[in-house]
Amino acid sequence: MRFIIDTSTWVSLVKYYKPFDNSSVIYDFFKQKIKDGEFIILSEVSNECSFVSRKIVIKELDFITNKKLITKTTELLPTKKFYNLLENQFCNQFQKRLLNETEIENLTNEFLKEADAKIILKAIEITKTLDNEITIVTEETTSNNDNKLFKKIPAICKELNIDCIGLPKLIEIFNKDISIMIKSTSAKQRT
Structure with a gap:
């Protein structure tokens, strides 16, 4: 099983879990899972982490920007089928009716460059391989409360x-x- 981790999850990890990680167990656990290829950081997620929440993620988790641990997505392109899904299933139809063709095209092109689209595309790519067990980890919800053209990750x-x-x-x-890992760390600290 492999996991693609969204920016929102890294922010939550740093804000709500890392402050209680006095022995760096959480830090070491996530770093090791990334090294092992079980947890995936996409280049777009790494970039987003560089400018969200006052750069808290990259300040606390230095491995987020380690090029050796980041999965590049430059060659990950949407298929015609994906474009059709984007236009019909992944699109907020109410928002779409409020826009003209040029606005829709511009928003679509922008979305395809963002981490959310790359996360979905990478998950689709992984499901097509022999190693098809993939889970996306995000703190987003299915509710569309931001008036964006495209649905959120859980809905997609x-x-x-x-x-x-x-x-x-x-x-x-x-x-x-x-x-x-906690028991191992505690044992080392006692000796």
Whole structure:
């Protein structure tokens, strides 16, 4: 199983979990999972982390900008089928009716450059390979409360039948691994 992690999740990790990570267990756990290829950081997510929430993520998690750990997406291009899905299923039809063709085209081109689109495209690419188990981790919700043209990641994942979870569920999945790391760290500190 592999996990593509969204910017919102990295922000939540740094804000709500890292302050209690006195022994750097969470930090070490995420860094190791990325090195192992189990957790995926896309180049667009790394870039977003460089300017959201006063750069808190890159200040706390130096591996977020480590080029050796980042998955580049320059060759990841949408197919004709993806464009059709974007236009019909992934689009907020109410918002679309308020825009002219040029505005829709501009917003579509912008969306395709953003992390959300790249996350979805990468997940689709991975599901087509033999190693087809992929989950997207995001703190976004399905509700469309920002008046954007395109739906949020969880809503798109639902349409595509791709698993989508939040950070608490990810930590729950790996709770045993994290507990082992905590015990190991505690034992080292006692000696």
